[in-house]
Amino acid sequence: MTKKPTKAATPTAARADAKGRAPADAAPASNRATRAAERRSAIVEAAMEEFIARGFAATRLDDIAKRAGVAKGTIYLHFKDKESMFEELVRTVIVPVVAKLNALPPPTGSVRDLVEAFAGNFLKEVIGTRRGDLVRLIVAEGPRFPSVADFYYREVVSRGIAGMRALIELGIARGEIREKNLARYPQILVAPAMIAVIWQSLFARHAPLDAQDMLRVHLDLIFGERRTT
Amino acid sequence: MTKKPTKAATPTAARADAKGRAPADAAPASNRATRAAERRSAIVEAAMEEFIARGFAATRLDDIAKRAGVAKGTIYLHFKDKESMFEELVRTVIVPVVAKLNALPPPTGSVRDLVEAFAGNFLKEVIGTRRGDLVRLIVAEGPRFPSVADFYYREVVSRGIAGMRALIELGIARGEIREKNLARYPQILVAPAMIAVIWQSLFARHAPLDAQDMLRVHLDLIFGERRTT
Amino acid sequence: MTKKPTKAATPTAARADAKGRAPADAAPASNRATRAAERRSAIVEAAMEEFIARGFAATRLDDIAKRAGVAKGTIYLHFKDKESMFEELVRTVIVPVVAKLNALPPPTGSVRDLVEAFAGNFLKEVIGTRRGDLVRLIVAEGPRFPSVADFYYREVVSRGIAGMRALIELGIARGEIREKNLARYPQILVAPAMIAVIWQSLFARHAPLDAQDMLRVHLDLIFGERRTT
Amino acid sequence: MTKKPTKAATPTAARADAKGRAPADAAPASNRATRAAERRSAIVEAAMEEFIARGFAATRLDDIAKRAGVAKGTIYLHFKDKESMFEELVRTVIVPVVAKLNALPPPTGSVRDLVEAFAGNFLKEVIGTRRGDLVRLIVAEGPRFPSVADFYYREVVSRGIAGMRALIELGIARGEIREKNLARYPQILVAPAMIAVIWQSLFARHAPLDAQDMLRVHLDLIFGERRTT
DNA sequence: TATGAATGAGACTTCATTCAT
DNA sequence: CATGAATGAAGTCTCATTCAT
Numbered sequence: 001m002t003k004k005p006t007k008a009a010t011p012t013a014a015r016a017d018a019k020g021r022a023p024a025d026a027a028p029a030s031n032r033a034t035r036a037a038e039r040r041s042a043i044v045e046a047a048m049e050e051f052i053a054r055g056f057a058a059t060r061l062d063d064i065a066k067r068a069g070v071a072k073g074t075i076y077l078h079f080k081d082k083e084s085m086f087e088e089l090v091r092t093v094i095v096p097v098v099a100k101l102n103a104l105p106p107p108t109g110s111v112r113d114l115v116e117a118f119a120g121n122f123l124k125e126v127i128g129t130r131r132g133d134l135v136r137l138i139v140a141e142g143p144r145f146p147s148v149a150d151f152y153y154r155e156v157v158s159r160g161i162a163g164m165r166a167l168i169e170l171g172i173a174r175g176e177i178r179e180k181n182l183a184r185y186p187q188i189l190v191a192p193a194m195i196a197v198i199w200q201s202l203f204a205r206h207a208p209l210d211a212q213d214m215l216r217v218h219l220d221l222i223f224g225e226r227r228t229t
Numbered sequence: 230m231t232k233k234p235t236k237a238a239t240p241t242a243a244r245a246d247a248k249g250r251a252p253a254d255a256a257p258a259s260n261r262a263t264r265a266a267e268r269r270s271a272i273v274e275a276a277m278e279e280f281i282a283r284g285f286a287a288t289r290l291d292d293i294a295k296r297a298g299v300a301k302g303t304i305y306l307h308f309k310d311k312e313s314m315f316e317e318l319v320r321t322v323i324v325p326v327v328a329k330l331n332a333l334p335p336p337t338g339s340v341r342d343l344v345e346a347f348a349g350n351f352l353k354e355v356i357g358t359r360r361g362d363l364v365r366l367i368v369a370e371g372p373r374f375p376s377v378a379d380f381y382y383r384e385v386v387s388r389g390i391a392g393m394r395a396l397i398e399l400g401i402a403r404g405e406i407r408e409k410n411l412a413r414y415p416q417i418l419v420a421p422a423m424i425a426v427i428w429q430s431l432f433a434r435h436a437p438l439d440a441q442d443m444l445r446v447h448l449d450l451i452f453g454e455r456r457t458t
Numbered sequence: 459m460t461k462k463p464t465k466a467a468t469p470t471a472a473r474a475d476a477k478g479r480a481p482a483d484a485a486p487a488s489n490r491a492t493r494a495a496e497r498r499s500a501i502v503e504a505a506m507e508e509f510i511a512r513g514f515a516a517t518r519l520d521d522i523a524k525r526a527g528v529a530k531g532t533i534y535l536h537f538k539d540k541e542s543m544f545e546e547l548v549r550t551v552i553v554p555v556v557a558k559l560n561a562l563p564p565p566t567g568s569v570r571d572l573v574e575a576f577a578g579n580f581l582k583e584v585i586g587t588r589r590g591d592l593v594r595l596i597v598a599e600g601p602r603f604p605s606v607a608d609f610y611y612r613e614v615v616s617r618g619i620a621g622m623r624a625l626i627e628l629g630i631a632r633g634e635i636r637e638k639n640l641a642r643y644p645q646i647l648v649a650p651a652m653i654a655v656i657w658q659s660l661f662a663r664h665a666p667l668d669a670q671d672m673l674r675v676h677l678d679l680i681f682g683e684r685r686t687t
Numbered sequence: 688m689t690k691k692p693t694k695a696a697t698p699t700a701a702r703a704d705a706k707g708r709a710p711a712d713a714a715p716a717s718n719r720a721t722r723a724a725e726r727r728s729a730i731v732e733a734a735m736e737e738f739i740a741r742g743f744a745a746t747r748l749d750d751i752a753k754r755a756g757v758a759k760g761t762i763y764l765h766f767k768d769k770e771s772m773f774e775e776l777v778r779t780v781i782v783p784v785v786a787k788l789n790a791l792p793p794p795t796g797s798v799r800d801l802v803e804a805f806a807g808n809f810l811k812e813v814i815g816t817r818r819g820d821l822v823r824l825i826v827a828e829g830p831r832f833p834s835v836a837d838f839y840y841r842e843v844v845s846r847g848i849a850g851m852r853a854l855i856e857l858g859i860a861r862g863e864i865r866e867k868n869l870a871r872y873p874q875i876l877v878a879p880a881m882i883a884v885i886w887q888s889l890f891a892r893h894a895p896l897d898a899q900d901m902l903r904v905h906l907d908l909i910f911g912e913r914r915t916t
Numbered sequence: 917t918a919t920g921a922a923t924g925a926g927a928c929t930t931c932a933t934t935c936a937t
Numbered sequence: 938c939a940t941g942a943a944t945g946a947a948g949t950c951t952c953a954t955t956c957a958t
Contacts, residue, residue: 057286140369191420515744598827
């Protein structure tokens with residue numbers, strides 16, 4: 001796909017650096033460190049595609065290298081071996097997700113609106129995207145990569161559960177949610193979303209699922225049906 | 230665990246066969262066809278353990294053979310190759326599940342009782358058991374084995390969804406379920422159960438989940454909280 | 459050299475086994491165990507040639523396999539990995555040498571005659587032969603294979619030194635050897651022989667060494683010059 | 688051990704060079720040629736350590752570079768490739784030895800005294816030192832590096848043999864040595880010393896060898912036991 | 917039918933060498 | 938001159954599959 005883009009694209013700029021002073025602000029500085037970072041992220045990108053498509057064991061480093069447009073040996077400049085590549089990869093991809101979770105706005109409107117906004121975001125950013133496939137990949141490889149499962153639990157699941165619980169308690173306090181025991185199992189709140197993620201990966205071509213509509217019905221179940229829409 | 234049971238149990242009979250005489254009295258019920266079937270099911274059993282533990286690509290036929298107590302070559306007398314073994318295996322294991330789904334008793338009591346009975350059964354037979362791991366295995370390998378995903382969808386998922394939908398519609402008709410849109414998404418009904426299955430595989434050691442209690446809360450959400458318990 | 463000799467040479471005999479009873483004593487039983495042993499020794503033979511020619515690190519398993527007439531994978535049926543192959547190889551080759559040392563005849567004639575007989579044997583069996591090269595190989599790789607050096611010291615060197623010391627003490631007691639301190643350093647007795655081994659490996663083409671004559675002169679030094687020869 | 692000494696010591700000067708100005712006053716004695724020579728000898732030093740420790744094939748240029756405190760590419764400014772580095776290295780290290788051999792004082796005292804002095808020097812300078820390991824390295828790699836073996840034979844062995852022969856003949860002429868044939872095999876004179884070198888490398892930890900005492904016994908054998916000591 | 921030794925393609929990983937900076 | 942990131946050939950080892958017994 002993106003074969004050797006950096007190397008081919010910026011030889012002139014690179015040479016310019018060598019000749020004179022640093023190109024103040026004009027060129028985005030395609031220096032060594034930058035190039036290394038670009039390569040690394042090309043590898044991460046390619047690796048994610050391959051791991052998602054084939055799983056850990058069936059993925060060949062050769063294919064990752066080819067897709068990333070680097071030589072096989074280059075991978076080993078960035079990662080110790082295939083296993084740690086997989087583990088670091090998951091971390092790398094998950095970190096921005098965690099950042100977003102942490103940057104959630106404080107609850108101002110109704111709880112239902114909040115949850116709905118959250119679900120909308122999830123629909124757009126996760127379900128049916130590569131990020132959704134990553135979730136499936138973690139489910140698939142988790143038992144063989146405890147460190148990955150641990151990381152995912154610690155950084156995403158436990159925080160997500162905690163956040164959902166807080167929302168649910170707020171909803172109960174405000175009288176938006178009747179079922180008080182729901183606070184004990186925030187998993188119920190997110191279960192349909194997770195199922196939607198998996199469904200799209202596995203059964204989309206047999207029976208496409210209108211995830212948005214399904215989540216709305218689920219919220220109706222929890223918050224009571226809306227009058228106005 | 231069950232190492233070399235077949236081999237250990239019938240070496241004499243086996244050798245007798247090789248020489249040409251019939252194993253007349255030794256094991257009257259254990260004729261050739263029966264023994265072949267026994268071997269096959271030993272292989273299936275062993276293969277499932279290994280595939281669940283390591284996934285398709287990382288599982289070695291050597292290990293399956295050892296666990297099943299047969300020689301590596303024997304596997305090829307029953308299966309064309311590793312891939313078809315995996316596909317047939319999933320079919321073989323799933324068939325009894327389908328049979329059970331089909332043998333469900335006609336709805337007599339309340340819908341909630343029926344669903345609860347069904348959930349109870351699911352808890353006992355699937356969550357935290359090897360069958361639950363099979364679900365995770367299918368999620369993991371589905372994209373690489375479309376035929377497996379297809380089979381699973383056709384035999385289990387679509388039937389399950391249809392069955393659930395019928396129950397939900399009955400519940401709506403009887404006034405047990407208020408949320409009429411639920412019939413469009415029976416997935417919502419089973420989502421927490423699926424999540425429980427996955428949770429037990431991945432996060433049980435971080436945060437054990439009381440699946441039974443969670444499912445009860447979920448049913449309360451759908452059917453309304455029970456007065457008497 | 460000996461490419462696939464077994465496989466090509468004995469298919470008929472092998473098939474004969476399958477058809478009827480075991481071929482009592484006529485054919486030397488080319489059964490599985492025998493064939494395996496033959497293969498193993500072909501590998502050992504080939505490996506020794508290669509290791510001697512190139513040293514441990516520079517030897518390719520591919521070349522060993524080719525020379526032994528087996529597939530690469532076959533090596534791994536007999537040896538865990540390259541390192542243990544090397545270690546076992548040295549052991550395997552050295553054992554018969556040790557056996558010979560142990561089977562030395564009891565001292566009957568003069569000590570000089572005994573030592574001379576021993577030296578003659580050494581000349582014929584070691585110097586300029588592959589066994590001599592093995593000595594050089596051990597000298598070369600010893601520091602990187604402590605277990606090999608240990609084994610060689612324990613099985614060959616320490617026994618050889620002890621045996622030489624006994625002979626020297628006998629020689630002193632009988633008045634054949636004047637230098638009494640020699641018993642403290644049997645190494646002196648064998649040093650020229652060892653040097654001859656190494657010399658032949660390294661410098662034979664620059665300056666061939668008449669090892670036999672040199673050893674005779676050395677013995678003259680120790681036992682005094684012979685009157686009659 | 689001596690990590691990156693060069694690099695750490697002269698970064699400023701080095702950078703100054705790169706820009707084009709002469710490092711006028713900073714390091715007057717350390718001009719370009721000198722620094723290059725220093726680098727080269729750092730590489731030689733490091734390479735010898737590594738080659739001795741691991742042998743030619745198993746030594747990585749990376750490790751040599753690290754130990755020498757230079758970048759990997761720098762090695763290629765001084766040596767064509769790994770092989771010629773090894774060959775030149777041996778030459779470089781051996782030259783001073785040859786110089787010493789040539790600078791031997793003319794025989795004035797008794798031959799035994801001369802030989803003893805020589806042996807003493809050998810003990811101090813070679814046995815148990817890195818130079819001794821170099822001998823073992825040549826024994827190990829000689830067959831794969833004929834040019835090294837040739838060089839070593841021409842520069843060291845043949846000269847050493849010639850020198851020893853001259854001494855032996857002198858000893859015979861003066862009546863200090865009785866065994867006249869010894870002149871034909873000066874190897875006998877040095878054999879125990881060589882054995883001592885090898886012994887220390889391989890078996891020192893199993894059975895330490897008092898090389899000095901052994902050599903004295905050996906000389907007693909050749910020159911006859913001393914009255915006074 | 918059952919066996920398991922043998923095979924060899926193919927995977928991961930290393931490392932000598934190059935070259936833009 | 939010096940650097941070290943990048944390369945890719947080549948090596949070790951694994952394992953699905955075959956086939957003589």
